[in-house]
Amino acid sequence: MNAVGNPTAPVYGIAAEFSCARDLYHAAEKIRDAGFEKWDVFSPFPIHGMDEAMGLKKSILGKFVFLGGLTGFLTAVTLEFGTSSFLYPLIVAGKPTNLYTVPAFFPVMFELTILLSAFTAVFGMLILNGLPRLNHQLFNWDRFKKVTEDKFFVAIEAQDPKFSSRSVRDFLESLGGQNITTIHGD
């Protein structure tokens, strides 16, 4: 079997190449059904329904975003009502300083909610994805560069509890994967 990277370094995993999105999709379904946990697929473009084929669960990000939005909303409420209605009531243009002032405060509440939701979404996504990172073991494999062009890849990681290099290689071969390669670290 081919191997790339530093042969003395620990194995990252075993990767296989597929020539079209449909093959990759069906391979993902079979890997999911075989019960692997630590594995991923790589393609030049998003493939509709791939999350289902991989058996991915719903991301936890949405809950973080909700908390971020709530923080923004409560910040606005506190800063606006706290200062203008309680600490130093300002009566401007005959507008009251009680709950009925809310139309004037609404834009700030809205904007802060959106702002902190968006920040949480972007930065939370980066953190959950482990980004930014400088390198990845898969880049040791020259053929993998085709992933931004016209090739599709699957990599099963060595950390997967069901991983054993021989059986994984046979399994990927049975799925129709080509150029099956063991990826070592640097």
Place this chain on the structure above:
Amino acid sequence: MSGHDPKPTGSATFDYKHVGSRFLGLVALAIVAYIAVGFGAWTDTKQFAFSYLFAFTFFLTICMGGLFWTLVHHAVDAEWSVVVRRQMENIASLLVVMGLLFIPLIFVAPKLWYWMTKLPGQDILLDEKWPYLTKEFFWIRAAFYFLFFAIAATWLRRNSIKQDASGSARYTLLNRKITFACLPLFAVSLTFAAIDWLMGLDYHWFSTMWGVYIFAGTALSSMCVLVLIVTALRNAGYFQNVITLEHYHIMGKLMLAFTIFWAYIGFSQYMLIWYANIPEETVYFLRRNTESWQILSTALVVGHFFVPFLMLLPNLGKKKPAFLCGMAIWILAMHLLDIYVVVLPALHKAGVVLSWLDFACLVAIGCTLAALFLKRLGDAPLWPQRDPRLPQSIALKN
């Protein structure tokens, strides 16, 4: 991507056995309602004028929305909406009828738009609005709106039906070209129709957001009607393996989006006027936020925004047709209330006064449109048969 997709089964042609004698019932109800409305117009012309405008506007917004969604479909080259496009076209094609239903308003125009009764020199604010608010220009504009609506809706639908026979992609391209010419005209027609017929109820008052406010309700209510029509046809056994829960998901998302859009526009309009506090502008909200109108305005904030927003926000309901239909009916009821609060306070300044004419006009126009819609259903296949994007539309995944 799931390999082989199930082929559409069942007929694509509407069979009138599903309607049966109910069609005659609809026509009979319409006739009875028209007689009642005619009687009301004779005894209480002013109440009739406003009730009729209220009912007319409600249904006009829904029909304009059908045209809007058809235009959007072609303009963005949408894939998902191919399967529901024929129903949008059917709704839009009723705009021709709306042009005819506008005729009664011509006879009661001075009672509705009272600037028509003023002579030059009587009111400086009216003189300032010359020549926009002159009878000649007003009627020319009205004729233009309906001419445009009728031509655009009919032309797009006809090309779409021609494609069912020939399967030529030429019609898709042709409709896209027509759409780009129509989009600005649609925006202008909807905006100025709203200004002429609704804002014009009080010519002193103005809001630069008025057109887009009415548009928000238009797009929303029309999407709700689309959900109801599609579900009714599915329950009758059509659209098997054509319209899936994925399509419902998208329609649900659009309902949520336009619920938020309506609230955004409605609130922005309110806040700017409330904050600036200029008497000329506040007159609109002053009337609607006092007396018993206050209750309806508040109900609108809760019912038109908060309830559908919180119900449609979670992912759970959007793939359940029954739930989505419930929301569609709720939003349509709120849209009705919205138009009621727009039109009727111009007549009943002291508070809400319900009139039997409000209901009679709704029934009369509603039954007419429902009967003609059923006619349209049978005229053409229920979904575009040979659109080049039909397979992708059927295989939709969110």
